[in-house]
Amino acid sequence: MFKRQKPTKSRWGTLMLLIVTMSLTIGSCRTDKTKVIKFSHVGPPEDARQVTALKFKEIVETRSEGLITVEVYYGAQLGGDRDAIEGVRLGTIQMTTAGAGIFANFEPKMGITALPYLFDSLEEAWAFNDSALNARVSELLLKQNMRVLANWENGFRSLTNSVRAIEHVDDLKGLKIRTPENPVILATLKAMGANASPLPWAEVYMALQQGIFDGQENPIHIIFDQKIYEVQKHLALTCHIYEPMPVVINEQFWAGLTSDQQTIIKDAAIQTQTFNRQFIKTKTEQMLEKMKEEGVLVTSPDLAGFREATDSVYSQFVEVFGEELINDVYGFVKHDKVD
Secondary structure: OOOOOOOOHHHHHHHHHHHHHHHHHHHHHHHHHOEEEEEEOOOOOOOHHHHHHHHHHHHHHHHOOOOEEEEEEOOOOOOOHHHHHHHHHHOOOOEEEOOHHHHOOOOHHHHHHHOOOOOOOHHHHHHHHOOHHHHHHHHHHHHHOEEEEEEEEEEEEEEEEOOOOOOOHHHHOOOEEEEOOOHHHHHHHHHOOOEEEEOOHHHHHHHHHOOOOOEEEEEHHHHHHOOHHHOOOEEEEEEEEEEEEEEEEEHHHHHOOOHHHHHHHHHHHHHHHHHHHHHHHHHHHHHHHHHHHOOOEEEOOOOHHHHHHOHHHHHHOHHHHOHHHHHHHHHHHOOOOOO
16 A cells, blocks of 8 residues: 655755745735735725726726736725825825815815815816816825826715705804815805814714704715715705815836836726716716605705805915916816906
């Protein structure tokens, strides 16, 4: 009968050397050939950010034939918006997307689109986002080690509350409204007469449910996806602020890519930008109808009073954005709001 021989010490040594060599070889292949992108955002699984990020992942991995891997972390698994942006700046995260106003904490001029009633339509906003003027502003983030690849969609912000219907700007007086940590949005709500203050997003639902805040403001898709309508029965389509969602990549990581890899990633960001815009536009109408079915009372107030009330916001931020940039932006969108 055949008896298996015990490996000798020399054979064990040869075997271990072979295993170590193979491990090093495999590790070397992963390091040298495969690029891994950690893509972080705060949206839930059904959110437009997650849907679009997965599409971005598919395009990049297919076109690169697996030599670029995209790991998508949704729902703030790697931290909130500011945490993710800081991670990209430091290089611990390769990519993220967040509202432009959040990037203003790192480069103030990134918040220029948050000026109230800057755009009258999504198409007008998209034209600005795709312009050389906006590219000039986006390039300022390079000083923070971040490169803007595209601008996904966040949409126009509207108001919800649990107290009363908003038909006129005066209806906001005395209401305690939550805002993000964005000085332009905060100033805009205060100019409308609201008692506005910031609160971290993770605490918002509970604060609204407990009546600590009367209301909040956000794009329709966020109001719907985060189920704000469960604790807020009044929705006013004020469309007071527009905000894109820049998609950024760590500049050092970008510089370490080949030109072909850069092209694949850039093209995927632009391709998904087109998808994302149409996705948000279509879903917004569907979400409004679903919220109405859930008993939400939707109003479309006359915006003239809102525009007039927020005129003072522009002068408050001349020093932040610069008079030249403000004039250039308003010249681009053909609004005669700056003398």
